[in-house]
Amino acid sequence: MIRRKELYKEATSLTVSHDIRVRFSEVDSLGIVWHGHYITYFEEGREAFGRQHGLAYLDVFANNCTTPIVKTTIEHKLSLRYGDVVRIETTILDTPAAKMIFRFTLFNDKNEIVCTGETLQVFLDKEGDLLLTNPPFYQEWKRKVGLEK
Template sequence: MQHSLTNTIEIEVKFSDVDMLGVVWHGNYIRYFEDGREAFGRQYGLGYMDVYNAGFIVPIVNLNCDYKRFLRYEDKVIIETIYTPAQSAKINFNYRLLKAKTGELIVKGSSMQVFVHRDNFELQLTNPDFFVDWKQKQGLI
């Protein structure tokens, strides 16, 4: 029973997010992905501290960002964060950033995180027990 889970938030572009041309600096879109992951974690009980308290950290090992349009200061942006299940020990997210006013696609992207033991930084090759429990609770397995 593989399906995805989605979180959607809306933020407003801050002055500190834009460059001298008044458009969002390209690296800040990656930070918006992070905002989406944090909101997803709060909604579904898979926040960074949940993972940390279970004995792991989840570094990003792959990140993609496909720029379509740009945002400006005070634009409102919808961040869609979509978790896509995988059988291997990793967390995959897809992102869509939409201009709230028009619904136009601004950026799409993806990230992959792996489980690393927080104490010795060894890679976890199988799904940690807490993650299997989380997947079951979400109806993903």
């Protein structure tokens, strides 16, 4: 039996690396990043990916779609602290389904993995209805970046 996750293939040529510095507002009284901010770091990675590969939120919106996140997974490995520089690597996973899956790996300045995770986004039309097939603009984007022939 093929497990569902095995159907996705990582598109390693479509990976974006983006650095940020941990801000004071993201840490607790011990100077450690609060766990909820890692989701914001994922968002930063997705935005950097979109800008670099022509799949920004405004590009999606211009095509009368939105892509809400319906699932997030996260695994914390090490702590980040105020002032740390974090490298966010964001990779899109290729799937034939009408959704986008992004994988994230966060590294500290020692190149240690701090956190890993994924987000799953679906496509909604301008009325907010779920699209069961990839919208034409996304199919064209996949062709343009080499995920589809």
